[in-house]
Amino acid sequence: MRHIAALHALLRAGAPVDEVLHSVCDRARRALPAAAVLVVDAAGAVRVSSGPPLPDLAALAAVAMRGGRVVLRGAVSCVPMPGHGGVPGVLVAAGRRRPPPPRRLEAFAAVAALAIGTGETQATRERERLARDLHDSVVQTLYGISLGAGTAAELVHGDPVNARASLAWIQETASAGLSDLRGIIVRLRPETLVGAGLAAALRRIVDALHFAPGTGAVPPGWGLQLDAEPAVSPQVEETLYRIALEALGNAARHAGASQVTVRLAGDDTRVVLEVVDDGVGFLPFTAGSPGRLGLRSMRERAELVGGTLDVMSAPGAGTVVRAILPSSPAVLSG
Structure with a gap:
């Protein structure tokens, strides 16, 4: 039928x-x-x-x-x-x-x-991912700040030099934790796409996720190369947003990269998104790979709208994540 x-x-x-x-x-x-x-x-x-x-x-x-x-x-x-x-x-x-x-x-x-x-399955996966992100970043950061504050309190009168060093470490750790929390909030709020468009949303990901600790500035090695706003369906737009968010998050957490570039280009039939970093690299889609669950999630998202996702990396050689998606998912009429 x-x-x-x-x-x-x-x-x-x-x-x-x-x-x-x-x-x-x-x-x-x-x-x-x-x-x-x-x-x-x-x-x-x-x-x-x-x-x-x-x-x-x-x-x-x-x-x-x-x-x-x-x-x-x-x-x-x-x-x-x-x-x-x-x-x-x-x-x-x-x-x-x-x-x-x-x-x-x-x-x-x-x-x-x-x-x-x-x-329901997608919602469960997102809840599990959120729980892991909160545990691995925010919870651990707050625990470290608590320990650091206790150390500083003990040193403040007898050893003020080390007490100041401890307070500086707390400030830096809190700043890094704030960046992690911004990332989780961005992950939960894809409505940033609404009205602003995909190119602006990608800029916001970089701004929100990757402030340099203690400076409030985007690291100079993070860059965007965007063509004109691609004409894509809302489903494809959100898929590109989610893939970029995951790829940038992996680059920030695992790659140790000094240069990261997001490229976006498209025409009437397809759109290409690339996230390129010069980090430590890894063997993609093997057990123990950094962000392996995220890589699988990106590939599944691309395939759901009829696209493909390639991850090119090797130890010491950086990483390229390339998503090629149709401008609109193919849906049978009738």
């Missing part, structure tokens, strides 16, 4: 969950046909809908979710979404005279379940 094929293409392109669910409702309404189609989540709330509201929906959806079975009432079909460890929601369709065929509705329910499951 062309509608199901188009929905799967939308999933492969990495479209946001609610965008996929809206498309599920719209396409199911046209294909069945139906007067209204709604996605009801596991809590019984209408998440997205197409068409007029349906009365007495909560009780009907609850019956379908509780029993994990199709429920028909009047001209309404209620089909549970297939899930692991529970029903993630139900798809409800109201026919104009009779209930839409449940078997046809089940195909759309399966796509909706995939979209919700994908969204």
